[in-house]
Structure formats: structure tokens, C-alpha cells
Amino acid sequence: xxxxxxxxxxxxxxxxxxxxxxxxxxxxxxxxxxxxxxxxxxxxxxxxxxxxxxxxxxxxxxxxxxxxxxxxxxxxxxxxxxxxxxxxxxxxxxxxxxxxxxxxxxxxxxxxxxxxxxxxxxxxxxxxxxxxxxxxxxxxxxxxxxxxxxxxxxxxxxxxxxxxxxxxxxxxxxxxxxxxxxxxxxxxxxxxxxxxxxxxxxxxxxxxxxxxxxxxxxxxxxxxxxxxxxxxxxxxxxxxxxxxxxxxxxx
Numbered sequence: 506x507x508x509x510x511x512x513x514x515x516x517x518x519x520x521x522x523x524x525x526x527x528x529x530x531x532x533x534x535x536x537x538x539x540x541x542x543x544x545x546x547x548x549x550x551x552x553x554x555x556x557x558x559x560x561x562x563x564x565x566x567x568x569x570x571x572x573x574x575x576x577x578x579x580x581x582x583x584x585x586x587x588x589x590x591x592x593x594x595x596x597x598x599x600x601x602x603x604x605x606x607x608x609x610x611x612x613x614x615x616x617x618x619x620x621x622x623x624x625x626x627x628x629x630x631x632x633x634x635x636x637x638x639x640x641x642x643x644x645x646x647x648x649x650x651x652x653x654x655x656x657x658x659x660x661x662x663x664x665x666x667x668x669x670x671x672x673x674x675x676x677x678x679x680x681x682x683x684x685x686x687x688x689x690x691x692x693x694x695x696x697x698x699x700x701x702x703x704x705x706x707x708x709x710x711x712x713x714x715x716x717x718x719x720x721x722x723x724x725x726x727x728x729x730x731x732x733x734x735x736x737x738x739x740x741x742x743x744x745x746x747x748x749x750x751x752x753x754x755x756x
Contacts, residue, residue: 543607550601555728617677645743667728684707
């Protein structure tokens with residue numbers, strides 16, 4: 506009786522080489538597809554978050570969600586909370602509602618980066634437990650001088666709601682008060698952690714290369730979109746924002 510002939514060593518090596526070649530061809534495409542899917546989820550979370558900002562304004566005489574509130578009808582008069590607790594309570598009990606899947610979780614307190622969430626210890630927000638997230642709030646929507654602040658959805662001057670950033674990919678929960686003179690860091694500097702640690706202009710906190718050369722942003726009219734980092738100064742960050750002044754100031 507004839508025995509069945511198996512693969513020779515050379516044949517096995519050829520098969521393994523073919524498989525390795527296919528994997529090397531497919532991996533970049535799979536990685537790109539994964540990043541694209543993460544960006545879609547991120548945009549959906551931002552869209553949900555900006556809609557919650559709209560709902561809050563409808564329920565509170567057109568006032569925007571405060572970045573920080575000493576009292577709250579949601580949490581009681583003895584609770585001091587930040588904006589992300591409002592979004593979380595309106596949306597779900599999960600921190601995913603204020604996060605991006607492209608940013609990994611962390612266990613230590615600190616600023617976020619392109620691939621890590623920010624982590625706010627309990628002492629940062631005076632509410633029970635810590636908080637994590639990947640989005641930051643445009644502080645001109647809740648405080649600042651009267652000429653530029655937009656404390657109510659109806660107090661945006663001549664700016665279109667669709668051009669006003671609310672929350673987006675950021676290194677900290679409160680981005681601050683962005684000015685026309687704030688520079689945009691060059692590409693080679695955007696992944697350096699020190700840019701986000703409160704050591705530079707507020708705009709740096711949004712200049713995360715989390716989605717290639719872009720970041721995701723939710724706007725005051727409820728839509729969310731990808732924004733090229735170099736185009737961040739074309740958005741209407743406050744009530745009297747001047748694109749021409751911002752452009753003239755350069756990066």
C-alpha cells in the first residue's frame with residue numbers, strides 16, 4: 506500500500522513565506538481600517554456630546570453647560586462638578602461618552618496625549634471618584650470677558666453655530682481661552698508631552714495628532730467633524746474671533 510506523501514521542508518517554507526507576505530500586505534490596510542473605525546466612533550461620541558450641550562441649554566434658559574459648577578440640579582447643592590459629569594449623566598454612566606477609542610486608558614493622574622486619555626483625580630473636580638476622558642471644552646462658552654465670552658447659545662454675536670467649537674480631542678478637560686495669537690505647534694512637536702502640560706498657549710491642548718494630521722471636533726449646532734490641525738485657527742473660538750487676525754498671527 507502506498508503511503509501518502511507529505512509536504513517537504515522546502516514546500517512548507519514556501520507556504521510560510523506566502524502567508525508572511527500576505528500578512529505584511531494586509532496589516533497596513535487592517536490598521537488603517539481600524540483607525541478609521543475608531544475615528545467614526547470618536548465623531549459619534551462628540552456628536553452625542555454636543556447634542557447634550559444643546560439639550561442642556563434648552564432646559565436651562567439657553568445657558569451653556571458650565572465648565573465647573575458649585576451647585577447642580579443633577580447632583581445636589583453640595584456637589585461641585587465639571588462639564589463632563591453633566592454630559593455623562595445625560596448620556597450614560599460610562600466615561601466612553603467623553604472619550605475617543607484612539608486614546609488608551611491610563612491609571613495615573615495627568616494630561617492626555619495623542620494616544621492616551623487624560624486622568625483627573627478626585628481632587629481635580631471635587632466629585633466622588635476620578636474621571637477620565639479624551640475631549641476638552643472650549644472655555645469661552647462658560648466664562649471670560651464679556652466681549653468674547655459666549656455664555657448662552659443665543660449670545661454668539663454674528664458667528665455661525667456650526668463654526669463654534671464646543672468639545673473636541675484634547676489633552677485636558679478644560680482647554681482654556683484660545684486667542685488669535687496662539688500658535689499651532691509644528692508637526693514634529695505635536696507628540697511632545699510638554700506641549701500639553703499647561704506650559705504653552707491653550708491652542709496646543711487641541712493640537713493632538715490623534716487622527717493623523719487632524720483632530721475631531723463637536724460644534725455648537727450639534728454636528729461633529731474632522732478638523733485639520735493647521736486649520737484650527739479658522740474656527741470661531743469666541744464671539745469676536747477674527748480669522749484675518751489669527752491668520753496674520755501665523756503659527
